[in-house]
Amino acid sequence: MRKESILPLSGFSLRQKLTWLAAVLMGLMLVAVNVGVYRGTVDFYFTGVLVVAWINVILAVSLNLINGFTGQFSLGHAGFMAVGAYVSALLTIHLNWPFPVVLLLGALVAALLGFFIGLPTLRLRGDYLAIATLGFGEIVRVVLLNLDITGGPRGLGGIFPKTTFFSAEVLAALTIIVIGNIIRSSHGRAFIAVREDEIAAEAMGIDTTRYKVLAFAIGAAFAGLAGGLFAHHQMFIDPRSFTFQRSIEILVMVVLGGLGSITGSVIAAFVLTILPEALRGMAEYRMIVYALLLIGLMLVRPQGLLGTKELRDMLGIDRVRWLKAEQPAAGALKSHGGDGR
Amino acid sequence: MSLLEVRDLTMQFGGLTAVDRFNLNLNEGDIVGLIGPNGAGKTTVFNCLTGMYAPTSGEILLSGQRINGLHPYEITRLGMARTFQNIRLFKQLTVYDNIRIAFHSQSRYNLAAAVFRLPQYAKDEREILEKTEELLEIFGLYEHRNEIASSLPYGEQRQLEIARALATNPKILLLDEPAAGMNPQETEGLTNLIRWVKERFGLTVFLIEHDMRLVMKLCERIVVLDYGITIAEGTPEEIQNDPQVIEAYLGEEVL
Ligand SMILES: Nc1ncnc2c1ncn2[C@@H]1O[C@H](COP(=O)(O)OP(=O)(O)OP(=O)(O)O)[C@@H](O)[C@H]1O
Ligand SMILES: [Mg+2]
Secondary structure (H helix, E strand, C coil), rough: CCCCCEEEEEEEEHHHHEEEEHHHHHHHHHHHHHHHHHHHCCHHHHHHHHHHHHCCCCCHHHHHHHHHHHCCCCCCCHHHHHHHHHHHHHHHHCCCCCCCHHHHHHHHHHHHHHHHHHHHHHCCHHHHHHHHHHHHHHHHHHHHHHCCCCCCCCCCCCCCCCCCCHHHHHHHHHHHHHHHHHHCCCHHHHHHHHCCHHHHHHHHHCCHHHHHHHHHHHHHHHHHHHHHHHHHHHHCCHHHHHHHHHHHHHHHHHHHHHHCCHHHHHHHHHHHHHHHHHHHHHHHHHHHHHHHHHHHHHHHHCCCCCCCHHHHHHHCCCHHHHHHHHCCCCCCCCCCCCCCC | CCEEEEEEEEEECCCEEEEEEEEEEEEECEEEECCCCCCCHHHHHHHHHCCCCCEEEEEEECCCEEECCCCHHHHHHCCCECCCCCCCCCCCCEEHHHHHCCCCHCCCHHHHHHHHCCHHHHHHHHHHHHHHHHHHHHHHHHCCCCCEEHHHCHHHHHHHHHHHHHHCCEECCCCCCCCCCCCCHHHHHHHHHHHHHHHHHEEEEECCCHHHHHHHHHCEEEEEEEEEEEEEEEEEEHHHCCCHHHHHHHCCCCC
């Protein structure tokens, strides 16, 4: 059977060629950064910024599952992150369990909480859900502030610095793959159907309640994972790291990148982590410039950088065709122009 | 045993009785119409049957199983699918995705199979793809597959909604005013399409329609509602000559 080459550039529009160029450039930058960090030529401070960028990628992509793909307005992501951070940090400090294990447990506890938060808040929509999840985030913070084991307002110090650039990068990649694979499946289409029209989704045999809870649980799990990485990067956590402000920051990344675009979340997380650092030279004008950039972008592209598009759609990689091509004895190959998402 | 049996279905909204002791028996292969003036309670009957409303009283049996109180998605999975009076497509999604979503309950793989791309995932997705294409071809929507649903002309949106309902693999298809907003030629085409699809998929059809030509041509049996009360039931001829029906429709020249 005829296999098409992976790079049939002749068939691409100018826009797609430019996207290819951008993708290749980003890929090269990624390679350069990895080599630089590996060789130790990237300084300690900037490596730290990159670690935070990967953590923000995990946070933004997982919040996108809840807010972007499933259409549920959650403002509680910092709360889930806090749970993952404290659970993993306490396990490290008191029991010195292996890093992967404490990360996993932090994610699991956050997921469990996401599940239980998901249940009662399902009756709420839009603004009401936003306020309820905001309240949840605040409750988590206040609880952390008042418990003895969490160190109250003094926080937890002396957490071993186990998060490296590479562990953060690998886990961010894992997050992208896992959530991406879920989205490009029947389950992912169910999330999107809930976002588009809940009543129609039910009429199509989709258990909308289940998928809303599932979105919260999966999103919370990855937020918990990000929290664990964060705790073992900062070596010190206190409730001030997980305020409402933090949830808003993640939300800004998701909206800026495009509600419903994983690629958009990744790019926005990087840009919004590195930009404030790049603007550091402007001192007090920094936040004003940052805010103006955000406002400008929202005016020019209200749907976010990428809308609901993914890199692979824009590159013109015809996924449905690949799926068909695996099939023996498929008749004439028909082109279906992407996944539609 | 009838496929769908409705016993004394009543739906009240506060003081308003929208549907009053509605009874129905659908046998396999039936094609039955539900007519009545605006606000008679027709859509409310559909909403009760499909679990969108919880009926105030009465019983609904699908293949002998009581389905009152079940969620709409459960009823869809038991084999009753519907379209909506005000088209409810996934407007921002492609024609293609609208249909694929409806195959949801026919894919058997779980989340882990999706995450790890297990063989079951590829198998089910390929199957969904084939069935989606088949449906799109039947409905003449194949060329439009990559278009956003809301960009389709009105008539084709209605057809897409029927195709989407069929993708859930129903035994019973409920159509709420499928010809609304269509011109006579389109209505004619739709009439033939419904008949053809019914045979092809072995369906039982229950439809609400204001277009009397379609109803009279298509339905073997017609139920007439007025103010929630069933005022007549019978063959198209019987209904056309029923004095109560004529009175309910007085002033409307449809009959
Ligand atoms: N959710 C609801 N809450 C309150 N009243 C309702 C509700 N749904 C329907 N009704 C009322 O029930 C009555 C029947 O409405 P329904 O939509 O079933 O009529 P219909 O026969 O489908 O009319 P049409 O031909 O205009 O579509 C109307 O008086 C309507 O206002
Ligand atoms: Mg109606």
